[in-house]
Amino acid sequence: MSRGTRAWQGRHRATLAAIVALAAVAGGVVLDVANGGSKPSAKDLIAADPPPALFTDTQVDPTAHDVASVRGPARQLLTSWVDAHGTATDDQGFVRWVEGQFPPPPADLPAQMSTVKALAGQRTKVGVKAATWLETHGKKDVWKLYAHDQGERLDASHGKALKKEEKAALKLAKTLADALGTKFGSSAPYVRQPTLRPDHKVAAGQKCPCSYPSRHAAAGAASETLLGHLQPAMDPEYLHEEAEIDYSRIYMAGHFPGDITAGALLGDLVGDYLLVTRQGVDPASL
Secondary structure, three states, X not given: OOOOOHHHOOOHHHHHHHHHHHHHHHHOOOOOHHHOOOOOOHHHHHHHOOOOOOOOHXXXXXXXXXXXXXXXXHHHHHHHHHHHHOOOOOHHHHHHHHHHHOOOOOOXXXXXXXXXXXXXXXXXXXXXXXXXXXXXXXXXXXXXXXXXXXXXXXXXXXXXXXXXXXXXHHHHHHHXXXXXXXXXXXXXXXXXXXXXXXXXXXXXXXXXXXOOOOHHHHHHHHHHHHHHHHOHHHHHHHHHHHXXXXXXXXXXXXXXXXXHHHHHHHHHHHHHHHHHHHOOOOHHHO
8 A cells, every 4th residue: 555545635634633622522621831731742732733734645655655665674674683682672772783784875865956956946835834834743743643542542551551652662763863863964955055945044064954864754654653553544644644744854855855765764663673572563474
């Protein structure tokens, strides 16, 4: 099934809105942080800033196809980890191992600037609004909301455990993406060519934000892998949301396509690692 499944085109906004509504019924009204409430949840944040019209399948399908292509390599990497370390939880060891095994930026990465420039030339107000929303909420909030939705269908203890696992996926993906970004030091497209993002100030000699691998793509792939395995009926929705987020990062010159596929590779690997070490999934079945 394509990661940009057309059966879900246009429906992810309704799905997210429905999740927010159900969560509000179950959990009460949106927190009034200004008047002493606690930190707002993903539900609160998205309820206060609902998703606008996002990108079409025609736009996101090429990115979705590229992202889908790294699923096999991610599983090969996980097999290498399991062969050497088994299936016990060892997050610190896993982080060290991935830092040593992860592939460096491809030699043709700078040549992908033409793709970034082409998308920059196609920007519209609607597209920028969509990309801004996806950048803001696509790294954590969307995925926490989906986990909340799954958790509401379980008993209290299992629902709480699921939300904890999703937080673990996001944290591990971020830890590794940050470490690899520092290791490889590959500048974002708009840092290399500031005219691509006139809204961002780039200082002379600035190197980062370092964009390989993409943090958004890593978070999305880790979450989709984990949540999609646990609730297969919703996986087309998760895959479509992942593709929307990934495409938006190229659209706004935050990443090259190669940054996105690297992030997806990392996220798929993280998700598989969590399924094997936390959920008892047989590695051969992934």
